[in-house]
Amino acid sequence: MRFVFIFFGLVASFVCHAMTPLSVSEVAPGIYLHLSEHHWPDRDNHGEIANIGFIVGDRCVAVIDSGGSPQQGIALRNAIKQTTAKPVCYVINTHVHPDHIYGNGAFKGTDVRFVGHHKLERAMATRAPHYLSKADETLDIRVTADNIIPPDLQVKDTMTINLGNRELVLTAHASAHTDNDLSVYDKNTETMWLADLLFLEHIPVIDGSLKGWLSELAKLEKNHYRLVIPGHGPLVKDWPAALQPEKAYLTHLADEIRAAIKQGKTLEYAVEHVGLAAKQQWQLFEQFHRKNVTIAFAELEWED
């Protein structure tokens, strides 16, 4: 008898989880955001660690990053249903990382277009086998190639899409956080959805190009935005002031690594010594900083 209860309990909890809409808040008219806390992706949080959300136009809805797990994708879909009767017409993936794309499957449909940087498809192809093979063990989620949906609408430089009296300007950036970063600008509210081009509180993670990232930031810094949405961290209302910690971290990293290379220091030395002063300023520093140094060192030693 007890087992029957447990069984029903499990079913109920599964159903409840699947039905529960993701908590979102309207940060600007028609812009809904789910803010995440900062965690290392693991079996408890299932990789649901990024800021994700959607933008509602007069005609339809654009999802911006679908979530870190199929379940979170479904929860986001439910949140949209609760918010508006308008259909989803675009799913925009800001880059290839699993915490931004694993919910894609929840939005598959004939009238939905998947949108990404023109290098996103390649990044998905090269990384998917590795990501998928680790998902069960590290995130406790079941995903297959079906959960990774490459973009059928690819952005080369910029592209404007219309949700009905609401234009979104999509920009494909040069290699920065990854080599397939896409930002989304909402003209109506002057909101820039930078996703992982901007980290606050959570240490910036380099998986593309340190030099490229700094030069993209230099361009973005000159722009005026009323609101900026980072991939990890709180909503930004004081652009470009909010950019400064990330910029300082990346700049110091580049300066110190260049100095180390010039002095003939090795990668091993740099990993143990570079940039440690920033430790207190960032969450997840231990998990990502040394990897950042490694990747940046390998990049910068080829720059001249």
Added chain:
Amino acid sequence: MKLLHKFACLFVLLPAIALAEGDDITWNDTLKSQFFAGKTIEESDAIIDLEVPHRAEDPAIVPVRVSSKIPQTKDKYIKKIWVFVDKNPFPLVGEFEFFPESGKADLAMRIRVNTYSNIRAIAETNDGKLTMTKKFVKASGGCSAPIGADLDEAMKRLGKVKFRLDDQIKAGEPAQAQLMISHPNITGMQMDQMTRFVRKSHFIDQLKVTFNDKPVLNAKIDIAISADPNFRLYFVPDKAGELKAEFSDISCESPIKRDVCDKGKSYSQQYSVTP
């Protein structure tokens, strides 16, 4: 009863603990007979040391260093060093041949480590004796990891070579040289059939370093070498001369077999050294 239970648990857990610290299964079952059939290998740190990080920060760029404990002389020297990552899909990292002219049979490089594994180095001295040392490393995904962060940049500078030498080189004494080769060293494991981006392995398989045409290092290497192969090695600049690196790449049908391969290009670059 409780005590018994505890012992039972401990007993069950022991093999798991042993596994967590790296096992020798692949070595004992396959590698040893494949590379050293019928030979005796002594396990000791007397001839070479192996330095690896216990936890790899980036599994695609794991710095490892083999350092020798004996000088390279005409009478006694390290002839060859093999490096393996037991649990890699293709465990052989490389076979590195040294000479008395190498000065020191030290070699640092960056490698890919695909999963928690023992890394081992086996040295053969010129008297034919084999000595092995090993270290355990925690890493995950180094071989299937993306082809560098920025493939387009990598392809643009393919074949470019850089040497870096210490500022103070003394004539006749072993000097360290860093050899950097720009090459994506594609494992062939990064892709699947999902899209049109399927790509075969494409990696540097032969490397020869000479000083004034005398051999310093001869290496047969494979996909476990990280993108942009990077070596620190020694040579003896007895007088001014040319340090030269010659290498070639290859492309194989399978990432884990070497029976069907296409020879690629050959490259050569030299650097003037004045002690």
